[in-house]
Amino acid sequence: MGNTGNEKEPVIPVSNIEVDSGMYYQVGDDDEDQSSGNSQSECVSLTSSITDYPFEHGRRYHKYAEGQYFLPNDETEQDRLDMHHHIFLKLLYGKLTLAPLDQYPPRRVLDVGCGTGIWALDMAELYPEAEIVGIDLSPIQPNLVLPNCRFEIDDAELEWTYPPNHFDFIHSRMLSSSIRDWVHYMGQIYKHLTPGGHVEIIEHALELGCDDNSYPADCPLSIYMITWKKALDIMGLANMPVKAKEYLEGAGFIDITEEIRHMPVGPWPKDPHLKEIGHWALVNTETSFEAYGLALFTRVLGMSAESARELCLGAQRDCGNRHIHVYLSNFFYLARKPYDINVDHPGGM
Numbered sequence: 007m008g009n010t011g012n013e014k015e016p017v018i019p020v021s022n023i024e025v026d027s028g029m030y031y032q033v034g035d036d037d038e039d040q041s042s043g044n045s046q047s048e049c050v051s052l053t054s055s056i057t058d059y060p061f062e063h064g065r066r067y068h069k070y071a072e073g074q075y076f077l078p079n080d081e082t083e084q085d086r087l088d089m090h091h092h093i094f095l096k097l098l099y100g101k102l103t104l105a106p107l108d109q110y111p112p113r114r115v116l117d118v119g120c121g122t123g124i125w126a127l128d129m130a131e132l133y134p135e136a137e138i139v140g141i142d143l144s145p146i147q148p149n150l151v152l153p154n155c156r157f158e159i160d161d162a163e164l165e166w167t168y169p170p171n172h173f174d175f176i177h178s179r180m181l182s183s184s185i186r187d188w189v190h191y192m193g194q195i196y197k198h199l200t201p202g203g204h205v206e207i208i209e210h211a212l213e214l215g216c217d218d219n220s221y222p223a224d225c226p227l228s229i230y231m232i233t234w235k236k237a238l239d240i241m242g243l244a245n246m247p248v249k250a251k252e253y254l255e256g257a258g259f260i261d262i263t264e265e266i267r268h269m270p271v272g273p274w275p276k277d278p279h280l281k282e283i284g285h286w287a288l289v290n291t292e293t294s295f296e297a298y299g300l301a302l303f304t305r306v307l308g309m310s311a312e313s314a315r316e317l318c319l320g321a322q323r324d325c326g327n328r329h330i331h332v333y334l335s336n337f338f339y340l341a342r343k344p345y346d347i348n349v350d351h352p353g354g355m
């Protein structure tokens with residue numbers, strides 16, 4: 007499997023994460039305030055029509071297919087995405103993917119919505135024989151890259167111009183706020199994967215988990231999550247990961263598996279590995295609530311930037327409250343395109 011490190015992975019302890027009762031917080035401790043409350047894709051070159059970024063309430067957004075995606079693309083957001091990549095590496099004990107790439111070393115890999123390109127670059131280093139392509143709406147990837155890696159500015163929701171049966175692995179991570187038509191998207195992934203090729207879809211839950219009733223229903227964090235989900239619903243973006251398996255099956259994939267890994271928000275778990283993940287996740291919240299919420303709350307719900315920011319700040323403060331023990335579940339879906347009906351279903355169907 008794609009593995010960048012030597013971390014040994016134990017049997018995963020999921021949910022009912024034990025709280026470290028003796029710990030204290032260094033980041034954002036909030037002890038006093040316990041409940042504070044169908045056209046064709048055209049891969050484009052870098053012209054001002056792509057880099058002439060719009061700014062809104064102090065944040066920078068993508069120009070190509072302007073308005074389509076609600077999160078910023080500025081340095082602050084790029085740092086957050088890179089930090090999140092680090093969290094994913096921790097969640098997977100150093101692996102880049104759960105796909106069985108040791109058995110099936112990839113020759114052509116596509117990373118859809120690649121963000122800063124950090125995953126694609128790690129893959130290019132790990133598989134120097136493979137060709138890695140990353141596509142995104144924003145040209146926020148480095149210019150100097152390994153020779154087997156390239157980035158394209160493109161809209162993944164348009165018809166892909168790659169040949170059918172082309173990639174042997176397609177990776178799609180954290181695109182639930184991006185893709186509107188998942189049926190079409192899964193169909194494209196299926197079409198452009200080689201027979202036998204794998205897809206990995208990774209998405210966050212749309213709600214936070216909590217096992218010890220420490221997450222009050224009326225706290226700002228809870229209100230943020232409800233408000234965010236409402237805006238996603240209005241935009242038709244709230245279907246993933248709820249329907250991921252259905253979408254994969256509908257597209258024709260087989261061998262579909264789902265694995266859930268919980269990301270504690272804050273260093274509250276007793277387990278040292280989860281504590282470290284929780285620490286990074288808490289640092290990530292310093293900009294994540296605003297990244298996910300500011301444009302959605304103002305554009306879709308008509309909130310003022312001031313009240314949207316207030317809600318984001320309240321949510322962040324709750325995450326720094328050591329009495330609130332929440333986690334975000336990450337869903338990892340793996341699936342395979344069948345080789346041939348006779349190979350995959352010997353003896354007939």
Ligand SMILES: C[S@@+](CC[C@H](N)C(=O)[O-])C[C@H]1O[C@@H](n2cnc3c(N)ncnc32)[C@H](O)[C@@H]1O
Nearest residue numbers: 075119120121142143144161162163179180184
């Ligand atoms: C939350 S980020 C995730 C980035 C990356 N997958 C990662 O895991 O670090 C979502 C990315 O998808 C890109 N994106 C959103 N809609 C897209 C679309 N229709 N086509 C291509 N990229 C898109 C955004 O520009 C952003 O970089």
